[in-house]
Amino acid sequence: MMASFYRLRNSIKNYAWGSRTALNALFGVPNPDEQPQAEIWMGAHPAGCSEIEIGAVSISLQDAIAQSPETVLGERTAEKVGQLPFLVKILAAETALSLQVHPDKRQAEEGYARQGNRAGDDYNDANHKPELVYAITPFMAMNGFRPYPEIVNHFLRLNSPELMPALTEFRTNLNADGFKRFFVCLMQLAPQAKSNVLKQLKESLEAGGFVHLQEFLIRLQQDYPGDIGILAPLFLHCITLEPGEAMFLQGGTLHAYVHGTAVEVMACSDNVLRAGLTPKKINVPELVNCTVFSETHEHTLKLVADTAGTDRHYPVPVEDFRFSVMGNCQQKRIEVDSAQILLVLEGFTTLRDTRGEEMRLRAGQSVFIPALTEAYFLTQTGQSCLVQC
Ligand SMILES: [Zn+2]
Structure with missing residues (x-):
């Protein structure tokens, strides 16, 4: 991977809870068969890996990373993680998602090992799945136990x-x-x-x-x-996030997303244990093992963003990802010290690197930026979000 920017081709998950209209209305995603369109995955998780184009050849992001992890991920991440540490999704929920919990790192490693280190009934990988959810439209969710x-x-x-x-x-x-x-x-x-x-x-x-x-x-x-x-x-x-508001959920937190469209950023994992609101497999004992039963307080649910000009940074207590949303800007310099995914949420965005390579994107489009890019300039009317680690 020698270029600075790679447009992502992402897979859509047609889960039954997905909206038939939201992704089309917001981002022009075609939906000729009127399927439920629940999630768009941006990243290198094997269960839904994005593709990029190198020359005229389409290649999975996972393979592209495996070919030269150090230049793509940066030395620090290549050594420590060896893969893209985060996964980005757009969620469009028409009906509620399952009542669920994600394991912490140790629980995921043990659970995955019990399945013989294969994806199975309860665990799909050996990773934890802390997640951040950022509302694009008003987003109804349930998160954390009420005071007893x-x-x-x-x-x-x-x-x-x-x-x-x-x-x-x-x-x-x-x-x-x-x-x-x-x-x-x-x-x-x-x-x-x-x-x-x-x-x-x-x-x-x-x-x-x-x-x-x-x-x-x-x-x-x-x-x-x-x-x-x-x-x-x-x-x-029960909480409704307004557009621009975000929550962070540590592993062990019982939650369910109920309605609306949001960006979700998580560690690169697909580990979900379910207790209800789903036709999928329910495993109450395993869910209970992974759940923290402490009470939480409503005023602690929303993330407080650090604001600088038209930029908002949403701090999270994990190393797997960092998340920011950027507004209108002209030739704003962005430093690259890890692989990045940039997703345009609204309007138009142009990226230009220090050698003059340029890419133009509109709302709903996303780009992968390898660590070797080092720096680029962003010009946009609208909004985009940037995920890096
Ligand atoms: Zn979740």
């Missing part, structure tokens, strides 16, 4: 006989361990008990209960009838 007294109040109001013994026990052990036991009981209700609890929630909603959670509860009820994950708003924070 709030969870207790919600379930007292639901007043379900099936849950009362477990709830009473939780109230006398109002701590992470007590909550963990309550959560396991909830997720593993027998079919009849589950359907009774969901019926009680429905009646409670119809009677005007849970007013502040209605938007989430009604949506989940419609999307996943009969699924115990519908109860998640009673124990998880």
